[in-house]
Amino acid sequence: MAADADADAVSPRERYRSQVRADIKARAWEQIAKAGASGLSLNAIAKELGMSGPALYRYFGSRDELITELIRDAYRSLADTFRAAADSGAGIGGLAHALRRWALDDPQRYFLVYGTPVPGYQAPDDITGIAQEIMAALLDVCAAAEPEAPAPASAGFTAHLSQHRDWAGGHPAPPGVLRRALAFWTRMHGVLSLELAGHFTGMGFEPDRLFDAEVAELTPGR
Amino acid sequence: MAADADADAVSPRERYRSQVRADIKARAWEQIAKAGASGLSLNAIAKELGMSGPALYRYFGSRDELITELIRDAYRSLADTFRAAADSGAGIGGLAHALRRWALDDPQRYFLVYGTPVPGYQAPDDITGIAQEIMAALLDVCAAAEPEAPAPASAGFTAHLSQHRDWAGGHPAPPGVLRRALAFWTRMHGVLSLELAGHFTGMGFEPDRLFDAEVAELTPGR
DNA sequence: TCATGTTTGTTATAGCTTCTAACGCAAGCG
DNA sequence: CGCTTGCGTTAGAAGCTATAACAAACATGA
Known part of the structure; x- marks a missing residue:
């Protein structure tokens, strides 16, 4: 594909x-x-x-070279998906569902990006560059979403982010947006990777509703 | 060890x-x-x-049998860690930090439990039993925490949980507690697995502060 | 058109792996 | 004390990655 x-x-x-x-x-x-x-x-x-x-x-x-190429294509595919969603004016919820579709479309491709790391392996520099593209698209979407005061419980970390924002790559987003982007990343990955790994099978509830609930708590303004 | x-x-x-x-x-x-x-x-x-x-x-x-035994030991170790934390009266924050210590102590052991699944592999029944022990300890801690109204954004899913609570194994916790336990599981896994996989290295911020922020947003009552 | 050099495929081989089979030996048990 | 059971050995099959040496096809320059 x-x-x-x-x-x-x-x-x-x-x-x-x-x-x-x-x-x-x-x-x-x-x-x-x-x-x-x-x-x-x-x-x-x-x-x-x-x-x-x-x-x-x-x-x-070598075998490693082929796998590295597949990893690169997986990153590229995710970055394109994020960029397309961001440019089409999708909100945080739209980006989340684009991510979920992309993940469910080929779970092992998702795990090639976010799965168990091999201790010795170091990704080439251009792959980290694509990872920054993904982050930039995520920041664009979070910055375009209606601004909102960060949760008071994490105000301390948000302040910490205002002084450690190298990873944003010069993106002019306020610390609250950075915080929201990180929350999007970690929470969507948390619920998605557990679903893809099959940890929800047999538990009874519907995984997509849990995913939607996490998305909703991420965008309380709507 | x-x-x-x-x-x-x-x-x-x-x-x-x-x-x-x-x-x-x-x-x-x-x-x-x-x-x-x-x-x-x-x-x-x-x-x-x-x-x-x-x-x-x-x-x-066989090699698979040895790995399965290691996976079983990893589950057992995590279940014991959770049970000890729950019985010692640790709150949600205490349980979270026990989990983080356990994960950082041997990242690959964590990935043996929550890492990339091998498509064909099916864990033996007793391992799913240990997984239920882990869930039971988590539910105990969440139930003992001071009750609090669930976030309004995920009220729909909490209602869904009240009718799909087989996974709780007869635990007499209200749906809001079930929701909180699932949020604990998915969010802690999200931030922890990304940290363990090295996705935060080079980003500038301190991963433990992000972890603490996620814990704090999970327990807004304190 | 012909010759030359590059690229692609082949087989052979080394070295690694998991795993089975057949055998010898030693230790524990009745 | 003898017999059974279990442990460790070597030999070997089948698979894998990867390299080396060689043959054939191809593209291009004289």
């Missing part, structure tokens, strides 16, 4: 190459959806594509 | 067996802390213990 980012090739060789790379990634996404990132096998992908084993190393230097 | 649950053996053979099992699990925890669950190698553990390869299969039927 999607991920035709390599399609701007010119020479027939580059065209073929980017096509094979896209095929490999498509199969990789299928495998990850079925068995998780730890169950991804380059050998199996190569066999599925009709070519045998090490041919795949012409297109991706 | 800990996990001497097999120590109530009698015959010298069982005694030796449970000792070796404990050694294996100790090495497994070390490996998981360093390389994550996907980097756990039975072969490497056996070599570290001086025995060679397949000898380990006398003690654990």
Whole structure:
């Protein structure tokens, strides 16, 4: 699904190459959806594509390199989703539901971004750049929402944020908006990741209503 | 660390067996802390213990069985932590900080419980039983906290909970308490898992202050 | 048009992994 | 004291990642 980012090739060789790379990634996404990132096998992908084993190393230097590429595409996809929602004038609730749709559309893709980290792994710099894009879109939406006094209980942390706002990347939002963006991030991730991981199955209540309730408490002005 | 649950053996053979099992699990925890669950190698553990390869299969039927045992121990450890906090009269804030200490003490242990799920994997029934213990302790603490009207924004979901409370396991808590327990669970997990995964590193603010702010918004009565 | 260099695929191989099978030995129990 | 049970061994199958060496197809310059 999607991920035709390599399609701007010119020479027939580059065209073929980017096509094979896209095929490999498509199969990789299928495998990850079925068995998780730890169950991804380059050998199996190569066999599925009709070519045998090490041919795949012409297109991706290593298993880690392929997974890093998938992680990058996942970040890119989320950043585009957030940017589209922000530019279409969606409020906090709209952004939340765009996030939920994106997550439910491919849970393992969500976990590639926000799941269990591998202790040694360090993401490349451009991925942290995309993460900042995501944060910028979130800040745009939070800043456009009707301003509201932050909850008195967290006034101390909001004051702390006014002096530690490097992560906002120069965004001219008041500390209350920063606080609300962080609350959006942590709370939406909290309820979403537990739902995606299946921790709500068998509990009886409907997960989407819990999600909506958390969204509602995030936007008490409406 | 800990996990001497097999120590109530009698015959010298069982005694030796449970000792070796404990050694294996100790090495497994070390490996998981360093390389994550996907980097756990039975072969490497056996070599570290001086025995060679397949000898380990006398003690654990498979790699999955060992990991399942570690997951069970992680759940057990968290349930004990929650129960101890609840019985010692800790409030919601106390329970939250006990959870945070437990998580920071071994992040990969936390992710074994709440991290990325493997699509095929299904936890044994007794583990879901321990999960209910955790929920019961959380409900005890939330019920003992001073009662307070739920936020008006989530009144609809609280009403929904009054009719879908199977997961509470017969706990006689009013729906507002159930709502608060779910908010505790999802919000604490949200901020904690992002911190443990390193998503806050380099952002400038202090993660523990964000955690405290979320705890404070959870207990606005104090 | 022909030759040259690049790219892509192949097979072979090393080294790692999980896990089964067959065997020997030692320790505990009746 | 003998017999059973359990433990550890080596051998080996099947899988994986990754590298090396080689063959074929392709694109391009003379």
